[in-house]
Amino acid sequence: MLFDLPDPATLYRALLDRDEGYDGRAYVCVATTGIFCRMTCPARKPRPENCTFVSTIGECIEAGFRPCKRCHPLQPAASADPMIGTLLDALDARPERRWSEGHLERMGFDLSTVRRAFKRQFGMTFLEMARHRRLREGFETLAEGGRVIEAQQQAGFEFPSAFRAAFARLMGCAPAEISGRGTLLADWIRTPLGDMIAISSASHLHLLEFVERKALSTEIDRLRQRAKGDLGIGTYAPTEQIRAELDAFFAGTSAEFRTALALDGSAFTRAVWSELRRIPPGVTVSYSEIARRIGQPAAIRAVARANGANQLALIIPCHRVIGADGSLTGYGGGLWRKQRLLEIEQQFRRTSAAREGARPAPQCARANISLKE
Numbered sequence: 001m002l003f004d005l006p007d008p009a010t011l012y013r014a015l016l017d018r019d020e021g022y023d024g025r026a027y028v029c030v031a032t033t034g035i036f037c038r039m040t041c042p043a044r045k046p047r048p049e050n051c052t053f054v055s056t057i058g059e060c061i062e063a064g065f066r067p068c069k070r071c072h073p074l075q076p077a078a079s080a081d082p083m084i085g086t087l088l089d090a091l092d093a094r095p096e097r098r099w100s101e102g103h104l105e106r107m108g109f110d111l112s113t114v115r116r117a118f119k120r121q122f123g124m125t126f127l128e129m130a131r132h133r134r135l136r137e138g139f140e141t142l143a144e145g146g147r148v149i150e151a152q153q154q155a156g157f158e159f160p161s162a163f164r165a166a167f168a169r170l171m172g173c174a175p176a177e178i179s180g181r182g183t184l185l186a187d188w189i190r191t192p193l194g195d196m197i198a199i200s201s202a203s204h205l206h207l208l209e210f211v212e213r214k215a216l217s218t219e220i221d222r223l224r225q226r227a228k229g230d231l232g233i234g235t236y237a238p239t240e241q242i243r244a245e246l247d248a249f250f251a252g253t254s255a256e257f258r259t260a261l262a263l264d265g266s267a268f269t270r271a272v273w274s275e276l277r278r279i280p281p282g283v284t285v286s287y288s289e290i291a292r293r294i295g296q297p298a299a300i301r302a303v304a305r306a307n308g309a310n311q312l313a314l315i316i317p318c319h320r321v322i323g324a325d326g327s328l329t330g331y332g333g334g335l336w337r338k339q340r341l342l343e344i345e346q347q348f349r350r351t352s353a354a355r356e357g358a359r360p361a362p363q364c365a366r367a368n369i370s371l372k373e
Contacts, residue, residue: 058123172217182232282349
């Protein structure tokens, strides 16, 4: 079903009350500290606007949060399954290791058993958990002007080739190929729903995607080609603007995105994207409805392809499109994240309903710009 958890107000009250009925069923991610906790955590309670509630530990880890050292949210799973406890202890002892299936086999574990156990308890595999703990630190070192060797060491990779391979899986190229300044700059943005990559020129935002998106490396490679390889790591003004707008969105204060966008697509694709931006926060529509609105009711599959080609997550809200039967359907950022975005936007819908009515977001015309601005 669409909403598995109660509304945030109910969950926040449960957190304040340390309601044991929610222990293991929900977790709270605290934006100001970067940690996630059990609902029964004895620590001082955060303000409600800094809390994001999710149903699995995997969602917390994917979103870049660390487990709390007061309530130890990983401990129940470790206590229930000695294998999980052993592997979590091993990960804490060697967080810098490039964990592989070979390591697990040499420890005497059956790979399928480990995979099932971690997916069941945490919503992610052990190897995914280990990888998330390392790569972000390396990227941020590069963004701060550090050398590739420093980024490799900060990320805990023993061998340069291993760091280059992991970085290339994310960005589509080796770190040395994009470190330094460039016409386009890539930066890492942390959000309550996970880390994102933003790529901007001096005047426009070209890409905003969650790091788990499978098509991310392909999208980045396409931008690199358009910029004739001139892609660096760092930040431009559009990235800083979208960072602030994302903070306001997740804080529940504004659902408006005014950052200048560079859109690259056919006239049909841009028409679909423009229509997506007309959907008010908290409202969902079907692919067929979008096709009808742009005057091509038979082009449902083409609308779906244009929806999937969007590389400006949240700003062009493809997460507001659902199946004709009301199902969530696919989302490059993950269905759990699509569900959470729709939950977050309910507060904007209520605010909008209290006014004269929901007004469409401004249409976004194609940016006629050169990458050599």
